[in-house]
Amino acid sequence: MSAHVVRRLVLLALMIVLSVLITLVNPLFLSTGNLLKMLQEAAQTGIVAVGFTLVMITAGIDMSIGAVIAVTSMVSINFISYTKLPVAVFVPITLMVGVLAGAFNGFFITRFKLPEFIVTLGTKSILSGLALVIAVKDSMGFVQNVYIQNESYLWFGSQTFGGIYRTTIAFVILGVATQLFLKNTRTGSYIYASGANPTAAKLSGINTEKIVFGVYVFSGLCASIAAIFISSRMMTAMPELGLGQEMDVIASVVLGGTTFAGGSGDIWGTMIGAVFLALIKNGILKLGISPWVQPIVIGGIIVVTVILDVWQKKIADKLATRAKLRKLAEASAQPAA
Amino acid sequence: MKTEHKSDILLECRHIVKSYNGPIVLDDVDFSVKRGEVHSLVGENGAGKSTLIKIITGATDRNSGDIVFNGQALPLQYSRKFAESLGIAVIYQELSLIPGMTVAQNIFLSREPLYPRTRIINKKKMNVMAQELIDRYNFPLKPNDLIDNISIAQRQLVEILKALSGNASLMIMDEPTSSLTRTEVEMLFKIIHTLKSEGISVLYISHRMEEVYALSDRVTVLRDGKLVSVLEKEQISPAEIIRLMIGHRLEENAVHHHLPKIEGRKPVLEVEGLTSVGKFADISFTLHEGEVLGIGGLVGSGRTELVRALYGIDPYDKGSIRYLGKPWVPSVHASIRSGIGFIPEERRIQGILATQTITRNIGVTNLDRLAPRGVVKSRQEKQLAMDGIRLVNVKPPDPEHLVGNLSGGNQQKVVLAKWLVRNLKLIFIDEPTVGIDIGAKEEIYGHIRALAEQGVSVILVSSDLPELTRLSDRVLILRKGRIIKEFKECVLTSEKILRAASGILEEDDEA
Numbered sequence: 059m060s061a062h063v064v065r066r067l068v069l070l071a072l073m074i075v076l077s078v079l080i081t082l083v084n085p086l087f088l089s090t091g092n093l094l095k096m097l098q099e100a101a102q103t104g105i106v107a108v109g110f111t112l113v114m115i116t117a118g119i120d121m122s123i124g125a126v127i128a129v130t131s132m133v134s135i136n137f138i139s140y141t142k143l144p145v146a147v148f149v150p151i152t153l154m155v156g157v158l159a160g161a162f163n164g165f166f167i168t169r170f171k172l173p174e175f176i177v178t179l180g181t182k183s184i185l186s187g188l189a190l191v192i193a194v195k196d197s198m199g200f201v202q203n204v205y206i207q208n209e210s211y212l213w214f215g216s217q218t219f220g221g222i223y224r225t226t227i228a229f230v231i232l233g234v235a236t237q238l239f240l241k242n243t244r245t246g247s248y249i250y251a252s253g254a255n256p257t258a259a260k261l262s263g264i265n266t267e268k269i270v271f272g273v274y275v276f277s278g279l280c281a282s283i284a285a286i287f288i289s290s291r292m293m294t295a296m297p298e299l300g301l302g303q304e305m306d307v308i309a310s311v312v313l314g315g316t317t318f319a320g321g322s323g324d325i326w327g328t329m330i331g332a333v334f335l336a337l338i339k340n341g342i343l344k345l346g347i348s349p350w351v352q353p354i355v356i357g358g359i360i361v362v363t364v365i366l367d368v369w370q371k372k373i374a375d376k377l378a379t380r381a382k383l384r385k386l387a388e389a390s391a392q393p394a395a
Numbered sequence: 396m397k398t399e400h401k402s403d404i405l406l407e408c409r410h411i412v413k414s415y416n417g418p419i420v421l422d423d424v425d426f427s428v429k430r431g432e433v434h435s436l437v438g439e440n441g442a443g444k445s446t447l448i449k450i451i452t453g454a455t456d457r458n459s460g461d462i463v464f465n466g467q468a469l470p471l472q473y474s475r476k477f478a479e480s481l482g483i484a485v486i487y488q489e490l491s492l493i494p495g496m497t498v499a500q501n502i503f504l505s506r507e508p509l510y511p512r513t514r515i516i517n518k519k520k521m522n523v524m525a526q527e528l529i530d531r532y533n534f535p536l537k538p539n540d541l542i543d544n545i546s547i548a549q550r551q552l553v554e555i556l557k558a559l560s561g562n563a564s565l566m567i568m569d570e571p572t573s574s575l576t577r578t579e580v581e582m583l584f585k586i587i588h589t590l591k592s593e594g595i596s597v598l599y600i601s602h603r604m605e606e607v608y609a610l611s612d613r614v615t616v617l618r619d620g621k622l623v624s625v626l627e628k629e630q631i632s633p634a635e636i637i638r639l640m641i642g643h644r645l646e647e648n649a650v651h652h653h654l655p656k657i658e659g660r661k662p663v664l665e666v667e668g669l670t671s672v673g674k675f676a677d678i679s680f681t682l683h684e685g686e687v688l689g690i691g692g693l694v695g696s697g698r699t700e701l702v703r704a705l706y707g708i709d710p711y712d713k714g715s716i717r718y719l720g721k722p723w724v725p726s727v728h729a730s731i732r733s734g735i736g737f738i739p740e741e742r743r744i745q746g747i748l749a750t751q752t753i754t755r756n757i758g759v760t761n762l763d764r765l766a767p768r769g770v771v772k773s774r775q776e777k778q779l780a781m782d783g784i785r786l787v788n789v790k791p792p793d794p795e796h797l798v799g800n801l802s803g804g805n806q807q808k809v810v811l812a813k814w815l816v817r818n819l820k821l822i823f824i825d826e827p828t829v830g831i832d833i834g835a836k837e838e839i840y841g842h843i844r845a846l847a848e849q850g851v852s853v854i855l856v857s858s859d860l861p862e863l864t865r866l867s868d869r870v871l872i873l874r875k876g877r878i879i880k881e882f883k884e885c886v887l888t889s890e891k892i893l894r895a896a897s898g899i900l901e902e903d904d905e906a
Contacts, residue, residue: 244507244514247500251493258491263476263505322495 061370062327065315069330073337084344094221096340097333101229102288104332106303107310108229108236109280111328112273113174114311115240116253117320118167120274121178122159123281123307125185127300130155130285132189135204135295138211139194145210153282159185160278164271189297206293215291225287229329232280237325249273254321302353309356310335312363335359402466405430405596406451406483406565411460413446420446421457422620428565431594433587435607438617439640440829440858444600447617448567451598452485453478465564484558485567492542492550492557499525499538502557528556532589548579555586559595566590567598572606573695584610602693604633604897618642637893641860660684662720663821663852666705669714674700675876678714682821687843687853689867691860691892697876698856699740702823705854706730706737719820732763736814736822740856742803742829746810749799753789754780756798757813783812787842804835811842822846825856840866860889872896 080087106123113120133155137148159181166177193201206212217223240246251259252266259266281300289295313331316323338359339352406428413421421443428434438444449455451462456472463469464481492501499522500507507516508524525538534552542550551571558566568587572580587597587610601607607614614626616639623639660683669678675697682688690698704711707725716723718733730737739745748756758765758776765776780794787808789801798809807827814822824843828836843866847853857863863870864887872880872895880895 242515242518244505244509244516247496247504247507247516250495251504254493254495255491258493259504261475261479261491263479321493 061374062315062324066327066330069313069334073334076337076341080341080344084346087341087344090221092340092344094217094223094226096336097226098223098291099339100333100336101223101225102284102291103303103306103310103335104229104329105225105232105284105287106281107307107314107328107332108232108325109277110307111311111314111316111323111325112236112240112249113277114253114316114318115249115320115323116270116273117256117318118174118253118270118273119178119308119318120160120163120277121175121304122163122181122185123277124300124303125182125189126156126159126278126281127285127288127303128189128297129159129185129192130282131289131295131299132192132194132297134211134286134289135194135206136192138206138208139204145208145213149211149286152286153279156278156280156282156285157275158278159281160275161271163278164274167274168267168271186297186301193297201297203294203296206289206295212290212293214287215289215293223291225291228283228287229332232283233325233329240324245269245272250321305353305356305360306335309360309363312360312367315367317367318364403429404463405465406598407461407463408447408451409461411447411450411462412458413443413450413455414458420620421450424460424617424620424622426615426622428596428598429613430564430596431591432612433591433597433599433610435599435601435611435614436617437601437604437607437614437636437640439860441619442617442640443620444617445569448485448569448598448600451478452483452567479561482562482564483567484561484563484565485569486551486554486558486571487569492553494541494543496542497538498536498540498542498545498553501542501553502528502560504557506560524560525556528560532556532559532586534586546579548575548582551575551583552586555590563595565596565598567600569600570602570694571599572601572603580606604636604899607631607636608633616640633897633899634894637890637897637899641889641893660686663718664705664854665717667715667717669701669704669711669716671700671704671709671711674704674709675873678878680871680878680881682852682854684852685847685850686868687847687855687866689863689870690854690856690873691858691863691870692873692896694858696873696896698873699825700876701873702737702825702854702856706735706823708737731760734818734820736817736819738807738810738814738822738824738827740825740829742807742810747798747806749797751798752780752795753784753798753801753809754794756809757783757816760813761816779816783809783816786815787812788838802832802835804831804839807831807839808835811839815842815846819846819851821852821854823854823856826858827855828857828859828862860892863892864889874898 077087086092106127110120110123130152133152134148137143137152141148163174163178163181166172167174190201194204196202214224218227240249248259248264248266248269251262251264252269256266285300288299292299310331311323311328312318313334314323314327314329315331316327335356338355342352342355343349404427406426408424408426411421411424411426412419424443424447426436426447436444436447446455450457453473453475459471461468464483467481469481493504496504502525503521508520509515510517522538529536529538534549534556536545536549536552536556542553545553555566571583575583587599590597599607599610608631611631612628614631614636616623616626616636618640623642626635626639662681663684664682666681667679670676678701680688690701692698700709703709705716705725707727707730716725718735743749748759751759754777757780758771761779762771765771765779777794783789784792784794789805789808789812798806801809811827827839827843831839840862843853843855847868855863855866867887868883870882870887870892871878872882872892874896879898882891882895
């Protein structure tokens with residue numbers, strides 16, 4: 059059984075154990091309504107995490123996703139407040155925010171060989187400022203909380219048959235499609251190659267710059283898609299929306315088994331990771347613990363997961379060298395005999 | 396112009412000249428490979444082998460000279476990808492496969508079979524194609540195995556298949572056996588014979604003379620960037636190749652060094668039966684006060700691993716060590732405190748802090764004295780740096796100069812200086828003069844000899860044979876992790892060292 063499978067089974071087992079424990083304290087946890095809400099929250103983080111997974115497979119990181127969410131929702135709010143354009147027209151335009159932000163990131167990372175962390179952190183700062191600038195203001199110049207009343211915009215965050223949120227459905231479709239794309243297409247395998255061994259990838263004729271550029275564009279697009287669903291669900295949007303969301307996203311991806319070193323991981327893992335994280339957050343509320351604890355727990359999860367990953371790798375390496383030494387000892391014993 | 400398309404010469408290089416801003420690395424070299432032959436390229440370190448390979452594979456350009464491959468004249472500068480598309484494949488020393496991917500994915504990377512009119516990979520077909528290739532050469536591989544889970548020898552086979560599936564007609568193998576076991580080497584040899592029978596040429600580079608002897612149809616010998624000789628099959632013998640590689644340099648340098656008697660001096664380091672599985676085995680020797688003990692052997696013979704274990708960087712499995720007459724368990728910390736120094740093999744990676752000043756570089760190994768309570772006494776640190784600079788004559792003699800901006804020779808002097816300012820009793824020195832100009836080399840030799848005269852014991856590991864013969868009082872030769880020869884109180888020449896290291900033992904070695 060591969061390490062990936064083991065990891066997933068452990069996560070699923072942990073989820074079951076945690077669910078039982080939480081239910082014992084607060085039976086409301088197991089109610090259909092709560093579970094649907096939990097999955098919807100997992101989806102809001104998960105949609106962003108799908109794009110982020112691809113970035114991490116290429117050994118990169120995208121710190122700008124939270125700010126992309128903020129700007130995207132501000133652009134939406136502007137369209138809703140000041141225009142009468144139909145949703146089908148302005149939502150695609152809105153999604154361009156993420157595409158452009160991703161292209162900006164990808165351009166500086168591939169063209170000038172700048173560190174991913176610095177470039178995307180810069181983008182994050184620029185975009186969070188931009189979100190404030192374009193926010194809808196009142197006559198005094200204060201940022202105004204706009205309540206979204208556009209019915210067709212609210213459709214995105216609403217529930218459908220059986221009470222399932224459309225966000226959840228979108229997440230599943232996006233996740234499955236991306237997973238199939240990663241594992242079955244040429245571009246998908248180039249994404250892994252670019253992260254695992256960029257030199258070898260280049261020598262094999264892969265245009266790794268193009269791959270990396272594309273991955274950041276996709277990450278930005280995913281963040282923008284998530285922004286539509288989040289603002290629609292909240293029926294409003296503030297310029298701070300999504301800021302800090304990076305942490306939840308990183309935690310989901312890392313929990314799912316994608317490593318910072320790049321070259322490994324997949325979307326199935328990320329999807330499980332997102333649900334696991336939503337369960338933890340929901341559980342904290344259901345247990346009556348202060349929600350302020352959430353960031354502490356999320357940070358802790360990231361660190362512990364990375365430590366476990368390193369340990370697992372170390373143990374595997376140790377076993378491998380031991381096997382090799384035994385083989386060598388046998389080989390060197392032969393001529394002596 | 397008519398080009399002879401099916402001539403039996405596959406690759407022809409004429410009058411190749413290459414210089415890296417200044418020193419000439421390849422000087423008017425002719426080189427050719429016939430179709431379906433195994434051709435070995437030999438020469439000492441720095442003879443120009445790797446530069447020639449880099450030029451052929453497109454990793455670097457050449458200043459002048461012609462290269463004709465398969466009837467096509469190649470431009471002065473071309474990319475690796477271009478060379479690969481012509482059929483020039485390299486089996487890299489550091490493997491260039493993608494971890495996390497399967498054997499089949501690696502073989503067909505960027506040439507994956509697709510479903511018609513899509514970008515979706517036809518995995519079934521890809522695995523079948525891989526299986527066909529594997530069966531054709533009868534390799535112990537499975538298309539679905541992950542690269543991470545197979546041995547280094549198997550990975551090499553994957554690289555070979557990758558090259559074959561790309562229709563390679565020339566396969567360059569650079570020290571392919573350096574990390575293979577005996578049976579794996581035999582398997583590789585069989586494969587090379589199969590390749591040959593299919594008309595594929597193999598350009599083989601190895602320090603191991605017995606392999607060159609066993610495999611080659613022809614051998615080209617390079618020395619100091621010049622072509623020395625091309626040997627035909629019947630002329631090839633290990634002793635002859637070594638003679639040609641070393642040439643007349645012995646006479647030129649007149650380093651028929653007489654190793655002096657060293658008996659009667661106090662022992663400093665006594666090593667008994669030291670063994671580290673897979674690295675070295677059963678190493679015993681005694682190092683005396685003021686003695687320079689040279690350790691020779693081919694790359695991969697366990698030299699570096701031995702000194703690293705003796706200094707306390709890596710653990711060992713068996714054996715005992717006595718230092719200054721007392722039982723000794725090495726650790727880096729204890730070594731430094733007890734007057735043992737270490738100059739590592741790779742200066743840029745292991746020896747210097749490139750982005751720091753000379754002062755900091757010298758200070759960092761002396762913090763026990765400079766900062767006994769944790770705070771660095773900067774005046775003393777600077778004084779120490781000035782002392783060091785004066786001792787080894789660093790240019791420029793500016794303690795605030797960044798070490799990364801110094802020449803290679805001066806960087807190495809700084810590394811030397813940080814130990815010289817201490818009270819040493821013993822120092823391990825690994826390849827002290829790689830990539831250093833002659834002037835600085837001489838200065839470093841002077842310092843090493845001076846250390847010995849002051850009573851410091853030195854263990855010197857080097858691939859530079861004249862360096863070993865000149866500096867050492869005694870030389871141990873390692874081969875496959877064991878001491879196979881000790882030279883003392885005799886006339887020592889480069890040729891003798893290389894013969895011993897290559898495993899050619901002979902009667903007249905006794906002196």
